Amino acid sequence: MDTAVASIRQTSVEHILAATEPVFAKHGFEGATMAQLAAAAGLPKANLHYYFGTKEGLYRAVLEGILALWLDDAAEWIVPERHPAEGFAGYVRAKMTHSRERPDASRIFADELLRGAPHIMMYLGIELRNRVTELAAVIEGWTARGLMDAVHPVHLLFNIWAMTQTYADFDVQIRAVLGKVSIDDAEFAVATETVVALVLKGCGVRPSEGRLP
Amino acid sequence: MDTAVASIRQTSVEHILAATEPVFAKHGFEGATMAQLAAAAGLPKANLHYYFGTKEGLYRAVLEGILALWLDDAAEWIVPERHPAEGFAGYVRAKMTHSRERPDASRIFADELLRGAPHIMMYLGIELRNRVTELAAVIEGWTARGLMDAVHPVHLLFNIWAMTQTYADFDVQIRAVLGKVSIDDAEFAVATETVVALVLKGCGVRPSEGRLP
DNA sequence: GTCTATATAGCGATAGAC
DNA sequence: GTCTATCGCTATATAGAC
Numbered sequence A, B: 001m002d003t004a005v006a007s008i009r010q011t012s013v014e015h016i017l018a019a020t021e022p023v024f025a026k027h028g029f030e031g032a033t034m035a036q037l038a039a040a041a042g043l044p045k046a047n048l049h050y051y052f053g054t055k056e057g058l059y060r061a062v063l064e065g066i067l068a069l070w071l072d073d074a075a076e077w078i079v080p081e082r083h084p085a086e087g088f089a090g091y092v093r094a095k096m097t098h099s100r101e102r103p104d105a106s107r108i109f110a111d112e113l114l115r116g117a118p119h120i121m122m123y124l125g126i127e128l129r130n131r132v133t134e135l136a137a138v139i140e141g142w143t144a145r146g147l148m149d150a151v152h153p154v155h156l157l158f159n160i161w162a163m164t165q166t167y168a169d170f171d172v173q174i175r176a177v178l179g180k181v182s183i184d185d186a187e188f189a190v191a192t193e194t195v196v197a198l199v200l201k202g203c204g205v206r207p208s209e210g211r212l213p
Numbered sequence C: 001g002t003c004t005a006t007a008t009a010g011c012g013a014t015a016g017a018c
Numbered sequence D: 001g002t003c004t005a006t007c008g009c010t011a012t013a014t015a016g017a018c
Helices: A008-031 A034-041 A045-052 A055-070 A072-077 A084-101 A103-114 A121-144 A153-169 A171-178 A185-202 B008-031 B034-041 B045-052 B055-070 B072-077 B084-101 B103-114 B121-144 B153-169 B171-178 B185-202
Strands: none
Touching (some): A008 A045, A055 A072, A055 A103, A084 A153, A121 A153, A153 A171, A153 A185, A153 B153, A153 B185, B034 B055, B084 B121, B084 B153, B103 B153, B121 B153
C-alpha cells in the first residue's frame, strides 16, 4: 500500500490531478468537459472515469489537494511566539507567493465559493472555522499584549485573504488595468509590499524591537 | 422610441434581465442553461431567444447593466475636492453597500474575471483603465498635499475592490466561518468599519480637520 | 489497465402554428 | 409577440475488445 514504489494507480492519479487542475481553473466545474480534461491529461475519457468514477469525483480529488495546501501558511506565521509585525508580514508574503505560483489552485477555490461551496460546505463550517478560531485567539493575544490595535480578528483574516487572492483570481483585471501582458517580479513585489503595509499600518502594529515581552 | 410609455419589448427585456441575473450569478455563464434562465423568467426558452438571439447575447446584456453600475461609486468619492479621510471612507462604504444589496452583480463580474474576462476584455483595458488612471491622479494629489502617506494608488484600488467585493463574492465562506445563516446588519457594519479602518490607517490618512488647504 | 465505440440525456437554437 | 415541438449536437458515462 504505502511503499515508496509508485504504483501505476498512484502515478496515473497524480498525473491526472496535475494535468486537469488548469482546466478546472479555466472553466470551473460546470464549464469543464470530460473531453477537455482527458485531452489535457493526454488520455481517453474512459481512463479518467476508470480512476475517478465521475467528473465530480475527479473534481473533489483536485479540490482536496488544494484545501490541504491552503491551511498551512497561517499555522506557520500567525502564532503567539511571533511578533505581529513579523507574523502578518510573513503570512501576507506567503499568501502572495501562493497567488503567484499556484494561481490555478486559488481560482478553483474561488469558483467553488462563488457557486455557493456545494462541495466543501463541511470543510468551511468545521475545519476552516476551527482554524480561524485559533488564529483569532492569537491575534487577540497580540492586541492584549499591546503589540497592535484592537481589530476584529476574523474580518481582518477575511480581508487578508481577499487582498492576497485577488492577485491570483482577478489577475486578468490587474494585467488589463496596468496595461501589462504579464505581471513581472518588480510589479508583484510592489503589490506584495503594498498589502503588507496596509495590514501592518492598518492594524497599528507596533514596530518589532527584538524579543517579545 | 424613447417615450415614457413602456413598450412590450422594453418591459419584457427588463423583466428577463432582472430574472436571469441570479441564475448567471449562481451558475456562471457556462454553467447556466437556457432552460434554467427561461424558468427563472417564467417564459419558454424561445422567448429569450426572440429578445436576445443567443445565450451569449442575454449574458452580455446582463453584464453591461452591471458595468454601468460599477464605475459610479469611485467618481463620486475619489475626487480632489474631498479630504481622503472622507473620500476613502465614503467609497469603501458605498462599495460595501453594493456588496450587500447587489451581491449577484458582483458575483457575475467575479465569474467573468475568473474565466479570463472573455466578454469584457475591452472594457477592462480601455474604459476601466482610463478611470483608474484618473483615480490614481487624485490619490497622488492627496499624497502630494501631505494628506496621506505615499501608497501605490493602483494597487490600493485593487485591494479596496478585493476587500469590499469579498463580502459579496465569497459570502458563503464568511457565513460558514462566522457560523451564521445570514450576515445581519450589525455584523456587516463591523465588517465595513474594519475595512474603512484598514484603509485609512493603512494609508496613513491624516485626520480631516474641516476645510481642505 | 487501456482504449474504441456507443448509449442516453440534455444542450442551445429554431420552425412554424397561433 | 408567444409558445410547442423538435432538430442537430455534444455532454457524461459505460460496455466490452484488447
